[in-house]
Amino acid sequence: MNFKKHIIFTFSLCIVAVFFLNVSAQRESKKPKLVVGITVDQMRYDYLTRFSEKYSENGFKRLLSEGFSFENNYLNYIPTNTGPGHASIHTGTTPSVHGIINNFWYDRASDAANYCVYDASCQPVGSGNKLDISSPYQLLANTISDANRIQTNLKGKTISIALKDRAAVLSGGKKANAAYWFRGQELGHWISSSYYMEVLPAWVRAFNESPLVSSYMRTWEPLYPLETYTESDADENTYERGFRGKETATFPYDLKELASENNNFELLKATPFGNSLTFDFAAAALIGEKLGKGPATDFLLISLSSTDYIGHNFGVSSKEVEDAYLRLDKDLAEFLNRLDQHIGKGTYTLFLTSDHGASENAHFLHEQDIKAEYFKEASFKIEVKDAVFERYGSTEIIENISNDQIYLNKEWIAAANLDVATVEQQIKEYVLSVPFIKTAVTRTEINSNHLTGELEQLLANGMHPIRSGDIFYALEPRVVVYSEQGSDHGSGYDYDTHTPLLFYGFGIRQGATKTKSFTIDIVPTIAEILQIVPPETTTGSSLKEVIASPLNNR
Known part of the structure; x- marks a missing residue:
C-alpha cells in the first residue's frame, strides 16, 4: 500500500469511527440523565385547579403547560395510605403483590402490630434513636429504580428523600444507594440506616451541621394577604387542631415559641417549611452525589410529607392547606430551575403524583348541609x-x-x-x-x-x-375513623383515590388527557422511556400517549 492510499485508508477509518461514536452518542442521548420522581403526600387532584389562579407560571403551571397531565388518574386499591401509596407508585403494582398493605398491619406470626419498614437487623445512622432501623426488607416487589440499577450494572444511582422514613425507603426500593429521612425532635438532622451505609456521607454531615434547619424555625405566616385566600374556609373555626401552646389554630404561628411544646424540630414537619427543607436537601443531593453526571440514568426520588401533616392537622378546606400549596408551588419552581442549571433543561424526566388524597372534615361538611359521620x-x-x-x-x-x-x-x-x-x-x-x-x-x-x-x-x-x-x-362515603379535627384518608372514594399525575421533560409530549389512568402505570411508562424492562411484578400499563416521538415509534 503506497503512502497516499495509506492516508486515505486511515482517514476512512477515522470517519467510520466518528460515525459509530456519533451513533453511540445518539443512542445514549435517547435516555434522560436523571429521572426525578416527586410524590406530594395527601395531594388531591383538585388542588391543581382550586389554587391555580394563585400559582406562578414556573411551578405547577410549568409542568402543566410544558409537560403532560393525566386529569383522571386514580389509585386502584384500598387502603389509600402513605406506605401502600409509595410502594405502588414505585413498583407499578398493588398491595396484593408488593405486600405493603398499610403503614402498620397485624402480623399473625408475632401476634403484634408490624411497621411497614421496620427491620430489626438494622442500626440507625446519624441518629441515636432506636426507632430509626428502617429498610425495604418487607417490600416484596422491585421498584423501577431497582430495575434501572440492575439493568445498568449498578451504574445508575438511586437517592430517595422524604421527611417520613416509610416514604423514602419504599420509594427507593431494595437497591437504592441511599434513603434519607428527617429526624426532628431535639436532633433536626437528615439520617439513614445501616441497610444503606455505615456513616453519613460528607455532604449530608455538612448539610446537618449548617444553620439551614434552624433558620426554618421562624414564624409561619401567610405567603399572601390572608383575605385573598378565598378558596378556603375561615381561618378560625372548630374543626382544626392546631399546635399545642397556641389557643387557636390561626395565623401566624411562631415556631420558635411553639417548639418546646411541639417536640422541637418535629414541628417543622407540620409546616410548609418541611417541604422547603426537603427540596433544599434534594438540591444538596444533586451536587453531593453528582446525579445526572454518570454513565447511566440516575434516580432522585422526593416525597413531600408536610402537606400530609398539615392536611391531617388543619383539614382540606383550611387556609393553612392553601398556604402550603402556594408555598409548595414556589419551592417547586425554584427546584425546577436548579434541575435546569445542574442537569440541563430537556435532559431529565420528571413525574409528579400523590400517594393519596383526603376527605373533608365531617364538621365542615355538616355546616354545608352534607351528610358525614365518624365511625x-x-x-x-x-x-x-x-x-x-x-x-x-x-x-x-x-x-x-x-x-x-x-x-x-x-x-x-x-x-x-x-x-x-x-x-x-x-x-x-x-x-x-x-x-355506616x-x-x-x-x-x-x-x-x-x-x-x-x-x-x-x-x-x-x-x-x-x-x-x-x-x-x-x-x-360509606364521607364516614371516617379519625379525630374530630383535621382530615383523614384511606378510602376507595374519589376524594382519596383521584390524584394528580404530571410528566415533564425528556421523552415527554406536551398535552393532557381525560383518559383514565392509574398510579401503577407510572413504572411501565418510565421503563419505556428508559428502554429497560420494568419489574417483573408490575401490573400497570405504559401510558403511550405521554411518550414523545421517536420513542413511541420504536
Missing part, C-alpha cells in the same frame, strides 16, 4: 366480638380486627370442625348489618374472583395472600 371503630370491634360469641360461644375465633380487616383464627375454626368459608360469610353478613358500612368481601370471594362492584375490587387489590385478614369492609 366508632372501638365500639365496632366490641360489637363484632359480641356477635361472634353469641353465634359460636367463643371470641377466640377472632384473632384481630384492624385496618378494616378481620383476621380469623384458622386453628380454632379447624378444631371446632367449622368450614372457613362459611364462617367468613356468616361474619361478613353481620358486618354488613352495621350502620357500605360493603364487605371475604378472602374466599376474592380468591374465587367472584366480585362484582368497583369498591369490592379495590379491596381485593389491597389484599395480600399472606399478610392480610379474612374479611374486608369499606365504610
Whole structure:
C-alpha cells in the first residue's frame, strides 16, 4: 500500500469511527440523565385547579403547560395510605403483590402490630434513636429504580428523600444507594440506616451541621394577604387542631415559641417549611452525589410529607392547606430551575403524583348541609366480638380486627370442625348489618374472583395472600375513623383515590388527557422511556400517549 492510499485508508477509518461514536452518542442521548420522581403526600387532584389562579407560571403551571397531565388518574386499591401509596407508585403494582398493605398491619406470626419498614437487623445512622432501623426488607416487589440499577450494572444511582422514613425507603426500593429521612425532635438532622451505609456521607454531615434547619424555625405566616385566600374556609373555626401552646389554630404561628411544646424540630414537619427543607436537601443531593453526571440514568426520588401533616392537622378546606400549596408551588419552581442549571433543561424526566388524597372534615361538611359521620371503630370491634360469641360461644375465633380487616383464627375454626368459608360469610353478613358500612368481601370471594362492584375490587387489590385478614369492609362515603379535627384518608372514594399525575421533560409530549389512568402505570411508562424492562411484578400499563416521538415509534 503506497503512502497516499495509506492516508486515505486511515482517514476512512477515522470517519467510520466518528460515525459509530456519533451513533453511540445518539443512542445514549435517547435516555434522560436523571429521572426525578416527586410524590406530594395527601395531594388531591383538585388542588391543581382550586389554587391555580394563585400559582406562578414556573411551578405547577410549568409542568402543566410544558409537560403532560393525566386529569383522571386514580389509585386502584384500598387502603389509600402513605406506605401502600409509595410502594405502588414505585413498583407499578398493588398491595396484593408488593405486600405493603398499610403503614402498620397485624402480623399473625408475632401476634403484634408490624411497621411497614421496620427491620430489626438494622442500626440507625446519624441518629441515636432506636426507632430509626428502617429498610425495604418487607417490600416484596422491585421498584423501577431497582430495575434501572440492575439493568445498568449498578451504574445508575438511586437517592430517595422524604421527611417520613416509610416514604423514602419504599420509594427507593431494595437497591437504592441511599434513603434519607428527617429526624426532628431535639436532633433536626437528615439520617439513614445501616441497610444503606455505615456513616453519613460528607455532604449530608455538612448539610446537618449548617444553620439551614434552624433558620426554618421562624414564624409561619401567610405567603399572601390572608383575605385573598378565598378558596378556603375561615381561618378560625372548630374543626382544626392546631399546635399545642397556641389557643387557636390561626395565623401566624411562631415556631420558635411553639417548639418546646411541639417536640422541637418535629414541628417543622407540620409546616410548609418541611417541604422547603426537603427540596433544599434534594438540591444538596444533586451536587453531593453528582446525579445526572454518570454513565447511566440516575434516580432522585422526593416525597413531600408536610402537606400530609398539615392536611391531617388543619383539614382540606383550611387556609393553612392553601398556604402550603402556594408555598409548595414556589419551592417547586425554584427546584425546577436548579434541575435546569445542574442537569440541563430537556435532559431529565420528571413525574409528579400523590400517594393519596383526603376527605373533608365531617364538621365542615355538616355546616354545608352534607351528610358525614365518624365511625366508632372501638365500639365496632366490641360489637363484632359480641356477635361472634353469641353465634359460636367463643371470641377466640377472632384473632384481630384492624385496618378494616378481620383476621380469623384458622386453628380454632379447624378444631371446632367449622368450614372457613362459611364462617367468613356468616361474619361478613353481620358486618354488613352495621350502620355506616357500605360493603364487605371475604378472602374466599376474592380468591374465587367472584366480585362484582368497583369498591369490592379495590379491596381485593389491597389484599395480600399472606399478610392480610379474612374479611374486608369499606365504610360509606364521607364516614371516617379519625379525630374530630383535621382530615383523614384511606378510602376507595374519589376524594382519596383521584390524584394528580404530571410528566415533564425528556421523552415527554406536551398535552393532557381525560383518559383514565392509574398510579401503577407510572413504572411501565418510565421503563419505556428508559428502554429497560420494568419489574417483573408490575401490573400497570405504559401510558403511550405521554411518550414523545421517536420513542413511541420504536
